[in-house]
Amino acid sequence: MNTPTAPCRVSVIIKALNEEANIAAAIESCLAALADVGGEVILADSASTDGTVQVASRYPVRVVQLASAGDRSCGAGPQLGYQHSRGEYVYIMDGDMKMVPGFLEHALAFLAQHPEIAGVAGRVVEQNTESLEYRERGERSLRAEPHRNPGPVDRLDGGGLYRRRAIEEAGYISDRNLHSYEEFDLAVRLRSLGWKLWRLPFDAVTHFGHDAPPYRLLLRRWRSRYACGLGELLRGALGKPRMKLVVRGLRELRLYLGVLAWWALLVAVAFWPMESDTRVTVFGVLLGAPFAAMSWRKRSLSRGVYSVVSWCVQAAGLLRGFLAPRQSPRSLIPSLVLHDEVERSPFGFERENRISDTHR
Structure with missing residues (x-):
């Protein structure tokens, strides 16, 4: 894996599949957020069939893509981006999100003051609040999801900023076998090693989410295997110390x-x-x-x-x-580097420009 070796402070990994309409706003928000802290933006594309890659390639970012659409999963995206990252800290977000200015500064300062914390997140501000799916999620957040409240939490749903050192101890950032629950899986692996997680009382990202009729969304989650994530998570945790968590x-x-x-x-x-x-x-x-x-x-x-x-x-x-078969979550995900352009201005590391370099 020919991952760039020159380190930087923060790697922002944007995981995306067919986000042509949103990816420009996501990238621009990340570039603006990194202007004062230094870092790189990596688009981890899950073999999009629309113009996501073409739009992203207009920007000074690294665009990496699954070599095979058959490897698509929620867990594969972050791990794909992580394979090509070099930041001391790694932030994970979706392609339909926008980073809120100033959050990275708060997060980095908090991690500097609390070495026992593996990762921090902030508030996820939902923009699609009219659909039945998100009304149901909103009610659950208020009643039964304390991990969305500021303070110590047991997971960082909606993305977060993690120490690379903690991720390396956990073995990998996300399990390529998971079609959902990948953030919870990372959380329990970190916590089983003694690391802690925290949610800050600041807005971190805005999220636009899926705008689809509720039953069509359920059908999509079945076809994409998103609904299989919990079973995949349990299968992966069998016999491991984290199973109790x-x-x-x-x-x-x-x-x-x-x-x-x-x-x-x-x-x-x-x-x-x-x-x-x-x-x-x-x-x-x-x-x-x-x-x-x-x-x-x-x-x-x-x-x-x-x-x-x-x-x-x-x-x-x-x-x-x-019941689904598993691959080793530590194995390298076959990928392509479609665009790699990192400029010294404004982040302070050397410009690179490589296109279509195959990684296997």
Whole structure:
């Protein structure tokens, strides 16, 4: 792996797939944020089929891409970028985000004062607040996701700034096998080594998210294997010291296991010794109870039904992901360097210009 060897202070890795509409704003925000701290911007592209790479190549950034679209996953993107990074600190963000000016200065100062902290993040400011998916996420954030609040946290969802030294101790920045939960996986690997994580009370990024009908989004998550991430995470943690942290930190795991038990109960009804009419009635009651309960809880039939359908997709993904074959997360991801242009101005390191250098 011919990773650039000259060090810099911060590597900002933007992971993207078909973000032509957003990538320019993401890159420009990162370049502006690095102007006062020094560093590099790396676009880790997951074999986009739109103009993402072409747009990114207009800027003084490093553009690297998966050699095969078959390697696409949420875990592969950050690891791909990390393979080509050289920063003492590494920031991970999505291609539909924009970095807020001034956050990196706050984060670097905090890490300098707290050597026991492996990574810090700030607030993720959601811009797409109208869709059903993000309304549900917003409610969960307020009630049941304390890791989104300032202070010590057990994970850094939404990106964060990490010490390279801590990542090296953990072995890799993200597991290429994971189609989601990659940030939680990094967090438990770091915490199992004694490192701590922190969320600062400052805005770090704005996030535009997916603007798609909720059921289409669920279908997309199934097809892309995003729904399989929890099962893949559990499979990777089997027999590892971090398994206790995984089980303890995932409240949704109990929910999805409950859904699987509900399915088993529905199947078992067919074998209960009772009249067929009674069996049909019992089956209907058991089938409809979760939908009725969630609709009452949310005061909305559509939101209640969506919640239960979403649980079912995630529960099926749990099984699918757990049974999926794995590659070594420490193995090198085959990649291409499509554009590499780093200027001395304004970041203070030498200009490089290499195109289409294959890395395997």
